[in-house]
Amino acid sequence: MMNPRPLAGGVSAMAIRRRTLLKGALGAGALAGLAGCGGGDDGGGGGGAVTFGSNWSDEVPKNAIAAMMKGHDAEVSINTVDHNSFQENINNYLQGGPDDVFGWFAGYRMQFFAEQGLVGDISDVWSDIGSGFSEAMKQQATGADGKQYFVPLYYYPWAVFYRKSVWAERGYTPPATMDEFVALSKQMQGDGLVPLSFGDSDGWPAMGTFDYLNLRINGYDFHVELMAGERPWNSQEVKNVFDAWRELLPYHQPDALGRTWQEAAQTLLRKESGMYLIGMFMGQQFPEGPERDDLDFFPFPEIDPAVGADAVEAPIDGFMMAARPRNEEGAKDLLRYLGTAEAEDAYLAVDPNNVAAHDDADTSGYSALQKKSQELVSGAKSISQFLDRDTRPDFASTVMIPSLQAFLRDPDDVDGLTKSIEEQKASIFGG
């Protein structure tokens, strides 16, 4: 192929120079790329702009956050990372020098990182903004050590959703107790509807059903202690929850493990099912306009009159500060602003799919569904966050998701299931 002779000659030197030139150019380009890597685009030096790590990566919330930050009198540089990656990567993120202020969730999921010293104490910020939030909100912003680490932005309740038009046509009324709920489900089956849409292919939607059953059967305090790992999972109380769930399973859409929540919402949209226990974000699956306005909900019914139905599952999203922010003064100023009603109004004006956490937020622009959510949550005696936010993240994802899916596959072996959850819990929580 190639004659080694011309190596000594001048002809090949020309040819080679052309090639080396090209390769050199490529190499230089690569080096330039490398050199540019570390270069700070936002150049946030010690006292410069406050950096804000945002996991609001969906189109609408992203714009809402931008509008909200514009209202702050100092410059904020926003770093948006897509929601799921941010969440899965939170450990790396917090240890690798996070942004000064960043978005996160309330409850145990906040306390978990507060205990490890990875987020900053903002109790002094709370002494300024505290008057704007209810006691329940403050409780959700407080770590196990009694200090505040979190500024709430909004919440979205979980409830049983239905289509007003379908219910009006068939003359259904919202049930207040479990007996009425079962009677209504039977009536729906008689009318050829699937009573409860259900899809659990992602693993987390079923947690909502478990949470509500546990809250209604065993009460809020038991639920919180169970989530914190302080109560055994193989107790009779937990078994009662699974037993109650098994009784309800005939009214659930079958084969839920092969269906995403979106596909389950689809059956409600197409009027093939009557109800759906899910979070308020479900509205996004409905086309805007008459279809979305047709949505309504009722709170999960009461099971035990002694326990009542005044606990509501309403995950809260909000903000936290890094343990060692580069610009602490600026970060706290920003958090003070984020804890005002004006800031929340700016957010919700762009993203009206949630309900403001602040007491004085402007509610005049709320849709019927938002107003109802606000009444539901402000009337609630206690607020739970959602299973994967109320307990250790590793317990929720590696133990509870497979366990709940195993229950849905084989609902009869409650003893074996609760025993296995308890054993795994012991190893994760450290006994």
Next chain:
Amino acid sequence: MTAAVKKRRKPVRPARVVLQAFLIVMAVGWIFPIAWAVYNSLRDFDYTSVNGYFSVGGFTLDNYVEAWSRGEFGQSFYNTAIIVIPSVLITLLLASMVAFVLARFSFPFNLTLLALFTAANLLPQQALLVPLFRLFLNFELSYDVSDSGSLYDTYVAVIAANIAFQTGFCTFVLSNYMKTLPRELTEAALVDGAGVLRRYWQLVLPLCRPALAALATLQITWVYNDFFWAVAFMRTGDKMPVTSSLQNLRGQFFTDYNLLSAGSVIVAIPTLIIFFVLQRHLRAGLTLGATKG
């Protein structure tokens, strides 16, 4: 059907019928998901959500326009280029140097070294995530150079990890390929007075062009598809590669699958272009490498 007709016209050849049937099934099996994604990427979400994906209608190009802007593909393609180009060039350069020495010189630990490079391929990336993360985090830099004050959250970290993990495989392939080159060529060059570097750069490397092209295609695709290192070592959304754009199109709760299909098609196009540009070399490279004596 066609197979059955053919069978009647031509005598026997059952093997051919089986082959044709197999090829048709495989072709349909491979093409169907892609065609399905392309088809639904051209349709409106509200239409498919009401009528189901098996319907016809609701055609629109809006998904592509929206996917491009919402996924910020312009920025992320640029970021991917910053990662892919140096990664692939440096990997090939380093791997070809090692391969040249392993293939052309005999010294005591020659084979052991090759085995070491090959064995490193078997190491799962996940196992090294935490040590590498700590390493980059503790490699402190001035804030002028890196926003994070360390190698964490820089392209250098991602590029270095990619190079380290891809060099083993490239060395293995290249050294096997170089062993197929006639020894006389390098010996003649040696007699003519060419030094080691010259024999490597001007003689062996040009002859390895098919293998290099094949490897470049594979490497570009692999590094391009990488999401793991980027997510692990980066925290700035604006520095994320193109794979994160797809993740951006997935909502927190709600995913518009038509939009996601459009994004997937956009992401697939560069790999297709690279494949077709380097296709000729790829074929030559694969077959030539296979006949190692």
